[in-house]
Amino acid sequence: MARIIVVTSGKGGVGKTTTSASISTGLAKRGHKTVVIDFDVGLRNLDLIMNCERRVVYDFVNVIQGEATLNQALIKDKRVDTLFILPASQTREKEALTKDGVEKVINELSETFDYIVCDSPAGIEHGALMALYYADEAIVVTNPEVSSVRDSDRILGILQSKSRRAEMGQDPVKEHLLLTRYNPDRVERGEMLSVTDVEEILAIPLLGVIPESQVVLNASNQGLPVILEDQSDAGQAYDDAVARLLGEEREHRFMTSQKKGFFSRMFKGG
Amino acid sequence: MSFLDYFRSKKTNTASVAKERLQIIVAHERGQRDMPDYLPQLQKELLDVIRKYVQISDDMVQVDVDRNESCSVLELNVTLPEK
Numbered sequence: 001m002a003r004i005i006v007v008t009s010g011k012g013g014v015g016k017t018t019t020s021a022s023i024s025t026g027l028a029k030r031g032h033k034t035v036v037i038d039f040d041v042g043l044r045n046l047d048l049i050m051n052c053e054r055r056v057v058y059d060f061v062n063v064i065q066g067e068a069t070l071n072q073a074l075i076k077d078k079r080v081d082t083l084f085i086l087p088a089s090q091t092r093e094k095e096a097l098t099k100d101g102v103e104k105v106i107n108e109l110s111e112t113f114d115y116i117v118c119d120s121p122a123g124i125e126h127g128a129l130m131a132l133y134y135a136d137e138a139i140v141v142t143n144p145e146v147s148s149v150r151d152s153d154r155i156l157g158i159l160q161s162k163s164r165r166a167e168m169g170q171d172p173v174k175e176h177l178l179l180t181r182y183n184p185d186r187v188e189r190g191e192m193l194s195v196t197d198v199e200e201i202l203a204i205p206l207l208g209v210i211p212e213s214q215v216v217l218n219a220s221n222q223g224l225p226v227i228l229e230d231q232s233d234a235g236q237a238y239d240d241a242v243a244r245l246l247g248e249e250r251e252h253r254f255m256t257s258q259k260k261g262f263f264s265r266m267f268k269g270g
Numbered sequence: 271m272s273f274l275d276y277f278r279s280k281k282t283n284t285a286s287v288a289k290e291r292l293q294i295i296v297a298h299e300r301g302q303r304d305m306p307d308y309l310p311q312l313q314k315e316l317l318d319v320i321r322k323y324v325q326i327s328d329d330m331v332q333v334d335v336d337r338n339e340s341c342s343v344l345e346l347n348v349t350l351p352e353k
Contacts, residue, residue: 146288153296157303190283197289201296 002110005117005245006135006173008159010151012122014143015180018216019238020119021049022227023139026242028083029227032114035074037105038088039131040121041097047087050077051223061089064101070108079228084113097130106134124158133164137174139207139245143181144193149201152177156202176207178241183212184257195255208241210234211254304337316346324350 007020017038024036037060038046047053052075058068063086070086077083086105089096109116120131132138138159142152159173160166166173179198186192195209210216215232219225227242229235233254240250313333320326332347 146292149292150295150299153299157300161303187285190285193285193288193292197285201289201292 002113002116003137004106004110004135005115005137005139006120006132007117007139007141008120008128008132008155009122009141009148010124010128010155011143011148014141014148015210015216016122016141017046017049017119018220018226019139019141019178019180019210020046020117021225022235022238023242023245024115024117025050025077025080025083025225026227026239027115027117027245028077028080030242030246031082033082033112034115034117035084035086035109035113036117036119037086038119039097039127040119041088041092041094041127042090043121044088044090046085046119047075048223049220050085050225052077052085052087053223056087059087059089060105061092061096063105064096064098070105094125094127097127099130099133102130103134124154128155129158129162132159132173133162135159135163135173136165137176137245139176139178140202140204141178141180142198142202144179144183144187144195144198146193149193149198153202156204175204176245177202177204178207178210180210181212182209182255184255188257195252206252207244208237209252209255210237210241305335309333309335320348326351 005023007016007023009016020036024034028034036046036050038044039060040046041061044059047056055075058073060073062068063070063073073086075085075087077085106116118131118135121127140152140155142148156175159175163173165171177199179195182195183192187194195206199206211233213232213234215229215234216226219229226232226234227238230239237254240253243250313331316333317326317328317331320331326348330349334345336343336345
């Protein structure tokens with residue numbers, strides 16, 4: 001049985017796809033057979049972030065509608081052996097994702113994979129509900145900013161009431177907070193919500209804190225999951241998050257500002 | 271931050287404003303989320319029953335549901351007008 005993990009947030013642009021790419025790559029790098037599914041029908045982007053956009057032939061909806069087999073649609077990652085990508089359809093209606101159709105695909109994947117990572121679209125509409133419905137665990141990607149935190153709380157409510165686990169009265173979906181675009185300098189200046197602030201408001205366990213970093217954009221420009229930039233702070237922070245997801249204890253890093261000297265502050269304008 | 275700003279008095283801490291606002295709105299929205307769907311109808315019917323005996327306005331009846339682990343409590347607050 002595979003562990004099904006949804007990467008969700010409610011709000012758009014907080015780093016769901018970046019996170020899905022890195023978490024799935026990280027899991028696969030540790031030898032777990034992993035598939036990452038793009039649920040954003042019509043706005044496919046996981047393929048770009050993972051650098052396989054030109055290898056897409058069939059997609060998720062093709063498989064649901066029996067126009068292709070899973071093996072035809074799955075794209076094998078070129079960097080990590082045990083990683084596969086199931087791209088979203090770019091041309092179909094969102095409603096092409098049906099509960100039964102998604103279940104069929106997830107069940108089939110469950111037979112051979114250890115981890116199924118579901119990259120949710122933004123919002124709380126059909127696509128987002130489908131992405132979270134079958135989840136065992138949820139990574140709630142949040143920016144330290146008011147609208148993102150509020151939307152995360154909304155999505156937590158939906159996980160607790162509309163997921164299959166909730167409907168069936170099973171153990172609830174295990175929730176993880178992943179704080180992204182974190183800027184410790186601004187937190188210290190009182191301009192940004194701190195990790196503890198967000199933890200206090202959302203009241204779910206912290207999986208990791210990804211510092212705001214230029215490396216993230218540079219990596220996505222090249223179609224490289226940022227976790228593979230293993231010298232960078234953001235890459236290492238994602239690696240820590242994957243380790244914690246697998247039950248390892250790791251201390252949180254990159255949460256305090258790198259103190260600048262008086263002179264560099266004067267000449268670089270703080 | 272420019273060189274002079276560095277010596278000026280600290281600006282308001284906007285993060286704490288954000289936190290306070292979020293705590294209020296999130297608590298409010300969580301409260302509504304846990305409400306059963308039948309609550310508005312229940313409130314309306316209760317109001318009708320009470321009105322048979324006492325003249326009260328809509329905002330004088332408050333219906334809340336408090337959920338604990340083992341049970342739920344339906345809390346009904348009716349403010350009666352002064353005689």
